[in-house]
Amino acid sequence: MLKRAAMGVKSVFWRFLDPFARRLFHKLYYHHYRTQTWEDTWWQGVRVLKSPNDLWSYQEILYETRPDLIIETGTFNGGSTLYFAHLLDLVGHGKIASVDLDPQDNLPIHPRIVYRKDSSTSQDTLDWLREECRGADRVMVVLDSDHSREHVLTELRAYSGFVTPGCYLVVEDGNVNGHPVYREHGPGPTEALAQFLAEDHRFRPDSRRERFLMTFNPGGWLRRV
Numbered sequence: 001m002l003k004r005a006a007m008g009v010k011s012v013f014w015r016f017l018d019p020f021a022r023r024l025f026h027k028l029y030y031h032h033y034r035t036q037t038w039e040d041t042w043w044q045g046v047r048v049l050k051s052p053n054d055l056w057s058y059q060e061i062l063y064e065t066r067p068d069l070i071i072e073t074g075t076f077n078g079g080s081t082l083y084f085a086h087l088l089d090l091v092g093h094g095k096i097a098s099v100d101l102d103p104q105d106n107l108p109i110h111p112r113i114v115y116r117k118d119s120s121t122s123q124d125t126l127d128w129l130r131e132e133c134r135g136a137d138r139v140m141v142v143l144d145s146d147h148s149r150e151h152v153l154t155e156l157r158a159y160s161g162f163v164t165p166g167c168y169l170v171v172e173d174g175n176v177n178g179h180p181v182y183r184e185h186g187p188g189p190t191e192a193l194a195q196f197l198a199e200d201h202r203f204r205p206d207s208r209r210e211r212f213l214m215t216f217n218p219g220g221w222l223r224r225v
């Protein structure tokens with residue numbers, strides 16, 4: 001009886017603490033220790049601006065959904081691009097088309113990767129991606145370029161049609177603008193998502209991808225139904 005009461009108190013304690021603890025950890029990780037956390041995260045020697053939690057979620061998604069094509073906006077160093085390519089090697093098929101307006105030098109070379117240097121929202125890029133999608137039955141999209149509300153909303157409207165049923169549309173870095181970090185950023189991915197989900201009912205946020213307690217993409221793991 002006493003043991004059960006003690007367990008009840010413990011559970012109430014953790015439920016009470018949970019939101020504070022999550023926010024605190026996210027802030028510590030994102031702000032205070034940034035130079036040793038997400039700014040110093042590497043995949044096979046290439047820098048990748050993601051959290052290990054989220055990289056693990058991508059691993060699970062690629063295994064489960066086995067995309068023929070991953071479209072990525074925001075190549076930067078190509079760390080996430082190379083990570084996806086190696087995961088597709090394990091899965092045994094698929095390719096990646098990665099777009100960046102101003103990518104870093106010496107991008108990793110891998111037979112599954114094609115790069116394009118251009119704006120993610122230019123008509124030429126969208127035409128190029130349409131060609132890349134030819135013959136791909138399962139297409140996934142990762143939006144990780146300019147994180148302003150306007151740009152992400154434009155991307156969401158332009159790229160959502162590429163995503164095939166059952167596959168994911170991942171909107172990166174919705175944690176900014178105070179969700180719960182980087183309040184000074186201003187309206188970003190989370191605000192774009194709110195507008196997009198109100199106008200497009202083909203996608204549902206998959207909360208399972210947030211179960212590791214911290215994700216840089218709260219509400220941003222969308223699955224096409």
Ligand SMILES: C[S@@+](CC[C@H](N)C(=O)[O-])C[C@H]1O[C@@H](n2cnc3c(N)ncnc32)[C@H](O)[C@@H]1O
Pocket residue numbers: 047048049050073074075076077078079080099100101102103104118119120121144145146
């Ligand atoms: C957050 S970084 C990408 C990080 C990378 N995906 C990773 O996980 O390591 C954002 C990138 O978006 C690019 N970018 C900014 N505006 C863009 C646009 N309009 N079109 C395409 N890329 C853009 C920047 O040049 C930058 O390299």
